[in-house]
Amino acid sequence: MPQTQTAVSGRKKRHIPEGTWTQCPGCKARLVTKALERNQRICPECDFHLYVSAGQRIEQVLDAGTFEEWDGNLLAGDPLKFTDSRAYVDRLEAERKKTGLSDAAITGTGMIRARRVAIGITDSQFIMGSMGSVVGERLTRLVEKATEQNLPLIIVSGSGGGARMHEGIFSLMQMAKVSAALARYDQQGGLFISVLTNPTMGGVAASFASLGDVVFAEPKALIGFAGPRTIKATIRIELPEGFQTSEFLLEHGFIDRIVTREKLKAEIARTIDYCGK
C-alpha cells in the first residue's frame, strides 16, 4: 500500500509503541488494541472474534481464581528427531518463549458459575495450535479424569495446524486416542461441550472438536477439514463466499449454536443445567 506509506512518512515521525494498533483479520479495520482488549478482542466493526490466548480464555470462561492446571509437567519429546528449516526441539523452545506455554493445550479444572468442570483449551499460537503427543495426552487425561470425577467437559479448540507434522504418525494417532477416551466418557453419560474458535482445522476438527454433545462456535471462525488452499489446488475453482465459516457449518447442520464470546460462559452454564450435570 504505497499511499499509506507516503502518508505516514510525510508526517513528522512520532513514536507509536508496537502493538498500539491491531488489524482485524475479518474486515481489515485498524483497531486500538487497548479498546479491543476491553471488548474481549471482538472487532466492534464486523464482530470478528480475534485470537485470545489460552490464559485469557480461562479468565473469560472460568470463575476468577478457580483454575487448577493438570498435567502441566508433560513436555514434548522428539520421536522422529525432526528437522526442517530448524530442529523441532529448537522450534519448541522458540514457541515456548513466544507464547509462555509449554505446549499447544492447557488442561485442568475450575468453576463456571459455581459448577465444577474439566476444561481444555488449545492455543492457536503454539505451532499453529497443532496436536502432538503432549496435546493428545493432556486431553486424553482430561477426558479420563472427567469420566472418573463425573465432571462436565469443556474443550475450546483453536488450531490451524491440526495434527502436528513434526511428530509424524504419533500426532495422527492422538486423534484416535482422544476420540476413544471421549467414547468412554459418553458411555458413562458425560456431557461434552465443544467450543470451536478461529481456526479449527484438520486433525483437530476431525477428532475431539467435532465430538461434542453440544457444539458451539464463535462467529466467523474458519472451521473445516481440508485447508482452503488445499481445496482450491485440488478442484481449481474459486471457493464460495463464507465457505468453512461458523455460519456455513451452522447452515449445513454441524454445529448447535453460534455463541458470541461475551455470552460463552453463560451459555455453557445453561447447557450444563439443562443436561442436569
Added chain:
Amino acid sequence: MDDYLEFEQPLADLDQKINQLQQQSDDSAESAEQIRELQRQLTELTRETYGSLTPWQTVQVARHKNRPHTIDYLSLVFDEFVELHGDKLFGDDRAIRVGFASLDRTKVMVLGHQKGRTFNDRTENYFGCAHPEGYRKAMAKMRMAAKYNLPVICLIDTPGAYPGIGAEERGQAQVIAENMYEMSRLETPIICIVIGEGGSGGALGIGVGDRVAVLEHAYYSVISPEGCAGILWKGAQHAEKAATALKFTSDHLLKMGIVDDVIPEPLGGAHRDHHKMAATMRSYLGKQLKDLKQQEMSTLLEGRYEKFRRIGEFVESEAVS
C-alpha cells in the same frame, strides 16, 4: 516392462537382456545356463533393491499402478464378496467398497478404499479419496456387522480424505471423528491393514481396530510427503526430504509401536505377484481372526482402547507445575 519404476532401471535392463536371450536362444545347454545365471542375478538384484528402499522409493511402490487394490484382495483373498452399497443418507461413494465376505467359512464384513486403475475407474473413485458418505457407509455397515457378530476387516489405501466443497458441506471432519469414536467401542473384532497409502485422517477414518498391520512397502503418515514439503520446505519438490523426515515406512511403524505386524510382500513388491500377496494376507487374516474371536468382548475392547491409549512420546517431569 513398462511397469518398472525409475529407480528400478538396472532391474529393467537385466530383465530386457534375459528376454532378448530367450528370443534368440538356440536351445543349447550353454545359452540355457546363461539365462539361468542372469535370472539368478535379477533375483539377487531385486532382493537387494527391495531390501533397502529409500522412504521416497517406498512411496512410489505403494502408489504403483499395478499394486493390488482393495477389489483385487476382495476377489483373491475371500471366497465370496457381496457388496453392500450406500450410506442411506446421501449416496454411494465408490472410493470405499464394503460388503459381506467369507474366508474359510468365517463370515466377515470387509471394507476398503478403492483407487482404481483405469482413468475412468480412478475418476469414479476419486483416486481413493473418500467423501463423507463413504465414511458413513463404512460405519453403517460396521455397526451392522457388530449386530450380527461379524468381524470387520478394513483395507486402507488412500492418499487422504477428499478435499472439496461437497466434502466440507457434508461434514468430512465430523465423519472421520465419529468413525474413530464408534470404532473404538464397536463390539466385534476389527482388523485394519494398510495395503498401500495410509493417508492421514482419511486412513484413520477406517483405521481403529484390535490389530493394525501394514504391508512391507506400504506407508502410513500424518500428511502426504508432498503436503508436508509444501508447508515445511515451501515446495512439493522437496517431497523426498519430507518422506525421509516423517519416518512413515513399515520398519519405523513397527519399531515405534504404531502397528502390530508388518506383512511381508513378494519379492519385488506386491505388484509383482498378486496371488502370492493375497495368499500371505489370507493366512494372516485367518490367524488373527481365530485369535480375536476367542477373546471375551470386554477383554477385546479393553485391549483396543489400551492399544491407542499408550501411543505418544513425551517427557513427564517430576516437578508438578
